[in-house]
Amino acid sequence: MSTAAAPAQALVSAPALRLTGDFHHAGRPLFSGLDLPISASGWTCLLGPSGVGKSTVLRLFAGLDTGGTFDGEISASDGTPVATRIAFMAQSDLLAPWLDVVGNVTLGARLRGEAPDLARARALIERVGLAGHVDKRPASLSGGMRQRVALARVLMEDRPIVLLDEPFAALDARTRAEMQELAFEVLEGRTVLLVTHDPAEAVRLGHHLFILAEDGLTRVEAPASPPIREVDASETMEMQARLFHALRGRPA
Template identity: 50%
Template sequence: MIRLDTSPTPPSPMGSAKGPSVHLRVDRLTYGGHDLFRDLAIDFPGGAWSCILGPSGVGKSTLLRLAAGLETGGEVGPNTSATLPGGASLAGHFAHMAQSDALLPWLSVLDNCLIGHRLRGKISAGARKRALSLLDDVGLLNRAKDRPGTLSGGMRQRVALVRTLVEDRPVVLMDEPFSALDPPTRLRLGDLAARLLAGRTVLLVTHDPLEALRLGHRVLVLGGRPACPGDPMIPEGPPPRAVDAPTVIAHHAPLLTRLSQALELEDLSPESGKETPA
């Protein structure tokens, strides 16, 4: 299930092309009487990619769902919110790409890419041109008239990526956006997204340490129960970085160590084994 934000895009609260900072506050999120999050506050800098890693079930996807205002299946505390500078709501400012591609089977690839514009009542010539250009960028321009049922899983994920990019929002929430792609395509589309979303505020959930180090301005490892991130890892230089960039190589082993420690915390938790989202 994915919710498309059908609000018109208001002017940026920052007054510039740079994406706004996002403050995520979770006073409590409970599943079956156990806290997944408690007294959690994270600031995501404006105009930067924040990559979130951690063990399966720690709550990475749930953080994005909370930011997007989507149902989590748990009991959410009353002071949980995602806000922009000045306390403004995130509504109308974000695009959300979930793990599921959620393509509508009766629409063409192109119409799926433009579903947000359709729901808002108007598909402009500019939006259509942008969608076709993005489909060309991801290698699917020749499939624009096809139905999703004729596509492979990796192709469907590329369509979902185009649908997210064509929304042209200052804040972008992406949950494993490249997981169904083969490694060379994953690298190429990661580079494409980094280029097209330069200056936007991006929250990226991934299980791939290399991807996080290539694309992230900041890398956060979520661990423990209740879950919280440690100090951010900040690779040097602008993304996207080459796979053999010195900063990527230098941070790779320490990041794997952090992930192993987060997994140990999860295993040692008295609430481990409880059924929670990713």
């Protein structure tokens, strides 16, 4: 791992997670009897059509408002509360419009009253390709640049549990591949839950793959080779096709 992306402190052991239960929104069930295990120290990828509750699952793990009612349990293998150990990247970049790139990347530390590690922040900003834009505010950045700022911010948090909701969706193909590789490198050893609509992304990054659909949750066996996988490897391409068919309601 590059020292430019190395964490500021030793990583606390990343636990396995589990979410079980039912969720209702506006009196209607969004999912029922869900049992989602998240393995420790690896990437779990959750795919599925829009509207089945993937982002809701992330918000439940993070302890955020969901606008609905959850009847179930969220637990960690070490018995410690989950929400206080999470770094969360939402679909929207949620950048503070009055702060420049450095200010947004270090926002978490500032909100906690901590002195931010500016050297590490600038190194991460360079790694996401924004070294020439550190003084710019969000209004001066493109959508893809804003998403890279948000990615640098979540990587800066150095938490054992990381929740990512479509973190690369606004990026072009080349930048997306580069940011996938960066995130995978920096988040080594963390427990990561990635929500994505992209089968290729899930196969490239995932140690464990799940599809959430209207009729429930399905586990799909990941390729035998470890991530991060080559996009043109035969088993990667075969699994992409299987996931695509599964997302269309055909057997995976």
